[in-house]
Amino acid sequence: MARLGARDRAAVAEALNLVDDARPARRAEALALLDALEREGGAGGARRVGLTGAPGAGKSTLLDALVRALRARGETIGVVAVDPSSRRTGGALLGDRIRVRSAARDAGVFFRSMAARERLGGLAEATRASVVVLAAVYDVVFVETVGVGQSESEVADVVDALVFVTQPGAGDLLQFMKAGVLEIPDVFVVNKADLGPIAERTARELEAGLGLAEREGGGAPRVVLASARDGRGIGPLLDALDAHHGALAAGGALAERRRRGRDRFVAEALRARYGSYGLAAFGGAAALAERLAAEPDASGFGFAERLGREIEEALRK
């Protein structure tokens, strides 16, 4: 942990390897580290931003531009990039991250890619663990995932702000609504704004669809037109993220959001491991909610581990 604090890259890499390790002996060590880091981070620490959208929407290029802009402000950055993996083979090609050029040369940027593999606890657990590690070291942590619909809610539980990236003409309002993408993200980016009118039309559609939608504690979602090609919109996007974060932090909503994310993570992790049957043995969703509410500051990983043991005991009886 001391080495993490000193921003030792090798230590960061080792910690990420550790929290990803499924071997029982390493697992205990990993949980101890995660528990400690999570409790230490609390409602402060790094800002966590999710970046999601369909393949080809230009997420990597946009991320590259954001990283450069934040570096220019002197902030350090950790990135977790999640790529889809093959359901049949489990294999995955990670990246095309090469356009995020600065990572290898800049000590202030750390990049880790991983596959959205099928595993106990699913994408959420692995992503969350990596975010917890990086958040202990860097000022801003990005989580980049491919997806439209489903995966947003999982990412949203790990981050303070979720940015949905789409390209002009990617769909009309009805399609966005059907995919459910309007409900969760805090900021919408219509990328490739250099394409002109068609980009503006997409932005208008989104704005109309979002209407007066309020987000839990974080104000109304915003729509930003951006283009990594001519650099347009990067400033406004950062402003939108700053404003969002400011609003969250000011009203104590940030702690609340992270707690909600933790609660959903614990519930999901337990459900994934023990099923509804296991949860019922423990007393069901209501009992779980009660326990979570009683310990607002406990870490998600620690909680899941403790409650898991209780469930196992209950099941043995």
Add this chain to the structure above:
Amino acid sequence: MERGERERPWVFRTYSGHTSARASNALYRTNLAKGQTGLSVAFDLPTQTGYDADHPLARGEVGKVGVPISHVEDMQALFEEIPLDRMNTSMTINATAAWLLALYAAVAERQGVAPKQLAGTTQNDIVKEYLSRGTYVFPPEPSLRLITDMVAYTVDAMPKWNPINVCSYHLQEAGATPVQEIAYSMATAIAVLDAVRARPDVPADAMPRVFGRISFFLNAGIRFLEEVCKVRAMSELWDELGRERYGVEDVRERRLRYGVQVNSLGLTEAQPENNVIRIVLEALGVTLSKRARCRALQLPAWNEALGLPRPWDQQWSLRIQQILAYETDLLEYEDVFDGSHVIGARTRELLREARSELEKVLAMGGAIAAVENAYMKQRLVESHTRRLQAIEAGEITVVGMNAYTESEPSPLTAGEQSILRVDEAAERDQIERLRAFRARRSRDEVEAALRGLSDAVKAGANVMPPSIRCAHAGVTTGEWADALRAIFGEYRAPTGVVARPAEAAGEATDKVRRRVRELSDKLGRPLKILVGKPGLDGHSNGAEQIAVRARDVGMEVVYEGIRLTPEEIVASARDEGVHAIGLSILSGSHTVLVKDVLEGLAGSGLRDVPVVVGGIIPDDDAELLREAGVRRVYTPKDYDLTRIMDEIVDVVAGAHAVR
């Protein structure tokens, strides 16, 4: 059929250049004395990507795959005693084509030759660099602008010069089918012509001449009858484009003019002598049909899958051309395929499919858009994957490689001198010459010329005149390219390997997949590897296929594309937490670059991350690499990717002490 006058043969060329301008000049003069009728200049990778010989990225690459040209005196030495008014010179140069043409014009001027007398070709096709060859520098838009600058400039100033050679050659090397070759090269030509037509400084009445100066650079594979059809289909499509899209009336200006280098992809490292026969047959595909005959031909050497060919190997290829042109009756007949139903039908079929693929690309905004959205690249990676799987499965026969592999020992490949080795001192010598040159030129003149270049480019003026001034002033290749990098920025092309899964199947693959899963369990997390290309070599096909197959057997693969420094590879390996590293290098700079990576790993506490290497690597170099710590070395004869994957599992299991 009546026999006519014997036709004049095509131009005979050999793609060559290495070590230094002086050494290459000697080689050119020898080749010309042997009956070669044109020159084809191979530049080294630093020259192609706009770096001086002493730039960190040039390390290990100087003089390797071509001649290093850093400034006007290098260019002068390259053409010493070769009169440029009587030479037809083809230069394989793309991102820095405007600069090399400027140097050529400056040397001509010093020889007393006017620009109008210069005949030849600059390859200058940036689209295929993004798709296959990898020596791009700038983003697509400014690259296209440099190309159209050259077209606009040469159409009046150098009317005998072909400013661009639209390449389908490299598309085939990257795995393109004949249909893709036709469609994508036509899309590239359209992108260039449309951009030229939109320029205010090109009057409408110059368009027919512009169209007439666009030439093509094709590939010819072993399916030589289909290649005949491909070229006939292209001729027809080109004629139609000239007529309908660009209003070219003169039929001579609508003729498809093209040069050829026959296929290297199909040349084997196993029983390499068989390649001579392949080369002959491939040459037939582009010379048999008079209506679709090439204007210039260069044949690879039979042993190029083993390393750099020697002068004798290149001479053998030249003799093939001479026998074909002078001994056979090939040049005595009218088109021998006119009236053939079979050839006609296949030609029409290719034409129909190519038109539809071309329309698809045009509908998404043309060649540049289809580079940026990775459409073309993904299609090529898919085709190539299919081809390799067919070879592995034995559906495509490659004699000596996946069939009839028993062989007597070959006397041709015996002995130590069986390939050419570039003297390791070449890099140091070039750097010394460069530094001496920098010291004696006029700093003021150089700065003024570079300022003139930047101002002109920013103002949207043609890049050629200020570049020629830079050439005379003593500007270097790196300085010229840096000036443009500062304005245009640098580009990283999409890698194309995120293509939709073309997952390999079969028992062997299933077995490896099972082993990957078991090893992943033992490692505690999924087996993760890094595939990287250190150095300036941009030929990414091999690395891409390894990456795709590794994914298909269940590995998590970090693939970072081309032009990485050893330092970047080491940093990624650590940050990404990979279990193994695969490096691919085809430029011959493997010894230096691989050692740099190994040292970097050791220095970062990653000594236990095993490294495997693939490339064109001679046996004794492979031995050196293994001694330095490389776990496995793969060369073109290792076509069985499944076996390579199996061995990577062994290597990782061994290195991490789990079985």
